[in-house]
Amino acid sequence: EAMECAASLDVLKLRKLIAQQRYEQGTQLLEGVVAMLTKMI
Numbered sequence: 028e029a030m031e032c033a034a035s036l037d038v039l040k041l042r043k044l045i046a047q048q049r050y051e052q053g054t055q056l057l058e059g060v061v062a063m064l065t066k067m068i
Contacts, residue, residue, distance in 0.1 A: 029057050029060050029061045029064070032053075032057055033054065033057050036050055036053045036054060036057070
């Protein structure tokens with residue numbers, strides 16, 4: 028589901044509905060979530 032969230036962030040950025048800073052914060056957060064989940068497997 029994290030990948031779907033990343034795709035949603037990409038769409039929001041492309042449509043200029045979120046600021047660059049918010050996009051970067053979101054992608055960093057998702058990278059952390061993915062890192063934690065992959066360590067659990």
